[in-house]
Amino acid sequence: MTEQNIAFTAHKRREPLHPDITEEMIRTLVHGFYDRIQSHDTLGPIFGREIQDWDEHLPKMCDFWSSVMLKTGRFKGKPMVAHMRLEGVSEQNFDEWLALWKQAADDFTTPGSAPFFYERAEMIAAGLKNGMFFDPAKLDPNN
Numbered sequence: 001m002t003e004q005n006i007a008f009t010a011h012k013r014r015e016p017l018h019p020d021i022t023e024e025m026i027r028t029l030v031h032g033f034y035d036r037i038q039s040h041d042t043l044g045p046i047f048g049r050e051i052q053d054w055d056e057h058l059p060k061m062c063d064f065w066s067s068v069m070l071k072t073g074r075f076k077g078k079p080m081v082a083h084m085r086l087e088g089v090s091e092q093n094f095d096e097w098l099a100l101w102k103q104a105a106d107d108f109t110t111p112g113s114a115p116f117f118y119e120r121a122e123m124i125a126a127g128l129k130n131g132m133f134f135d136p137a138k139l140d141p142n143n
């Protein structure tokens with residue numbers, strides 16, 4: 001096997017992004033995070049309005065983070081489509097979401113694994129923000 005093949009196989013391996021990360025940790029983080037979201041000044045009302053059934057949303061979010069952090073492939077949704085149709089959500093709301101996520105990762109994961117949770121959330125949020133808010137007119141220096 002060539003060196004390139006070995007690197008490719010390692011990348012495809014179903015292993016956690018950090019050895020501390022478990023399904024149980026993800027469940028605790030996701031539930032703790034959305035508890036806080038629900039009482040947040042600006043995010044609370046948005047999620048309260050949009051999420052009809054938390055008993056459906058929370059397991060879906062556990063599947064999502066399991067797919068991202070443990071590469072289990074359990075999540076089958078389409079996050080971009082789900083967010084594109086939201087109304088009344090701003091870029092600032094995404095920054096608030098990320099600040100709350102960072103705090104929750106610090107509180108519910110471990111010092112070694114928390115930065116992996118921040119990094120992945122930032123990457124995914126950047127993609128969602130780009131899809132939802134990118135406006136070429138804002139690149140015009142005269143604006």
Ligand code: HEM
Nearest residue numbers: 046047050051064077078079082089093094097121124125
């Ligand atoms: C202010 C920021 C955000 C708001 C208001 C928001 C709101 C929502 C809402 C209302 C849904 C449910 C949509 C539906 O069931 O139709 C949803 C789904 C979801 N959100 Fe967010 N979200 C935000 C940021 C994020 C970020 C940063 C991530 C990932 C890092 C994320 C990941 C997801 C995923 C994976 C789903 C499930 C999508 C699916 O069912 O296909 N969200 N979000």
